[in-house]
Amino acid sequence: MSADMLMWVGLPYASFAALVVGLIWRWRTDQFGWTSRSSQWNERAILRWSSPLFHLGIIFVFLGHVAGMLVPKGLTEAVGVSEHLYHLGAVTGGGIAGVMTIVGLIGLLYRRFVTRSILLRTTTSDIVMYVLLIIPIVLGMGATLMNQVFGQPGGYDYRETIGPWIRSVILLHPQPGLMAEVPLSFQLHIIAAMILFAVLPWTRLVHIVSAPVAYPTRPDIIYRSRTAGTLSATDGPRRDYSRGWQPVRHQSEASEDVPYVGA
Numbered sequence: 669m670s671a672d673m674l675m676w677v678g679l680p681y682a683s684f685a686a687l688v689v690g691l692i693w694r695w696r697t698d699q700f701g702w703t704s705r706s707s708q709w710n711e712r713a714i715l716r717w718s719s720p721l722f723h724l725g726i727i728f729v730f731l732g733h734v735a736g737m738l739v740p741k742g743l744t745e746a747v748g749v750s751e752h753l754y755h756l757g758a759v760t761g762g763g764i765a766g767v768m769t770i771v772g773l774i775g776l777l778y779r780r781f782v783t784r785s786i787l788l789r790t791t792t793s794d795i796v797m798y799v800l801l802i803i804p805i806v807l808g809m810g811a812t813l814m815n816q817v818f819g820q821p822g823g824y825d826y827r828e829t830i831g832p833w834i835r836s837v838i839l840l841h842p843q844p845g846l847m848a849e850v851p852l853s854f855q856l857h858i859i860a861a862m863i864l865f866a867v868l869p870w871t872r873l874v875h876i877v878s879a880p881v882a883y884p885t886r887p888d889i890i891y892r893s894r895t896a897g898t899l900s901a902t903d904g905p906r907r908d909y910s911r912g913w914q915p916v917r918h919q920s921e922a923s924e925d926v927p928y929v930g931a
Contacts, residue, residue, distance in 0.1 A: 675859070676844035680837050683862040690869025691877060704875045710785045718775025725768030729808075732762050737834045741827040755823050759816050766809050773805065797871040804860035811853035824851060830858070 694702065708715060736758060744754055777798065780786050816823035833846040847855065868874060 672844040672848065675855075676833065676847045677837075677842045679859065679862055680842070683866040686866040687868060690866075691874070694869045694874055702874055702878065704872045705789075707780075707786050707789065710789075711779055711783045714775050714779040714783075718772045718779060720772070721768050722772025722776055725765050725770075725772055728765035729762065729769055732758065732765060736827065737831045740831070740835075741825075751822070751825070755816070759812070759823065762812060763817075766805075766812065769805060770809065773802070793871055796867070797873055800860075800864045800867060801873070804857055804864055807853065807857040807860055811851065811857050814853050815851055824854070826850070826854065830854060 741751075745751070780790060780794075780798075829846050829850050833843060836843040836846070868876075
């Protein structure tokens with residue numbers, strides 16, 4: 669019972685606390701770092717198809733999890749959705765979303781580790797983030813295939829165990845006993861997801877909690893190389909600018925400052 673309490677009561681609340689505290693701390697101390705650090709200027713061809721596939725896929729996967737975990741089984745049956753119909757829709761829709769997510773993620777990984785300019789910008793935090801992102805995705809697809817596709821007829825009804833457990837945690841009346849008979853593949857998927865939530869604020873994934881409301885109307889981003897912001901040897905000594913926003917001076921206009929743009 670102590671292991672169940674630790675895994676299905678302690679870990680969920682610790683993960684949620686780490687997520688909330690981390691987001692608050694990151695917002696208060698690192699708002700300029702609250703970004704996915706776009707690398708579009710490094711490579712566009714692969715990004716053009718892999719990024720939409722991954723993001724749309726993961727959004728549909730998330731919405732499917734929310735609907736499956738938070739909507740009680742009795743409610744769907746009350747509106748005329750049978751268990752067979754629900755199972756068919758969940759497996760079909762979830763499978764398509766899962767394939768989109770995995771194919772998009774493979775494209776993003778290939779792009780990051782094959783394109784040299786992007787690889788050089790890859791940090792240890794990025795590598796940890798990718799590992800912690802890949803594990804729950806792979807475990808989730810594996811659990812679906814083992815239990816819902818190739819498992820017992822009708823699949824495993826997680827809405828009688830995992831769904832009520834999640835709702836009990838949210839309502840502050842956790843029932844760890846509901847997870848005792850859940851297949852190990854689902855248990856590992858849930859544990860990996862909770863660990864990912866806990867570390868999310870410390871990675872570039874933090875941008876998922878910001879709704880890009882103003883994105884369609886934002887101004888264009890102007891990129892300049894770092895050498896473009898320095899004086900030539902004939903105009904004066906070369907200056908090394910620090911990271912961030914710096915004034916850009918053209919050789920023919922060395923005496924005139926122009927508005928600040930991204931260095």
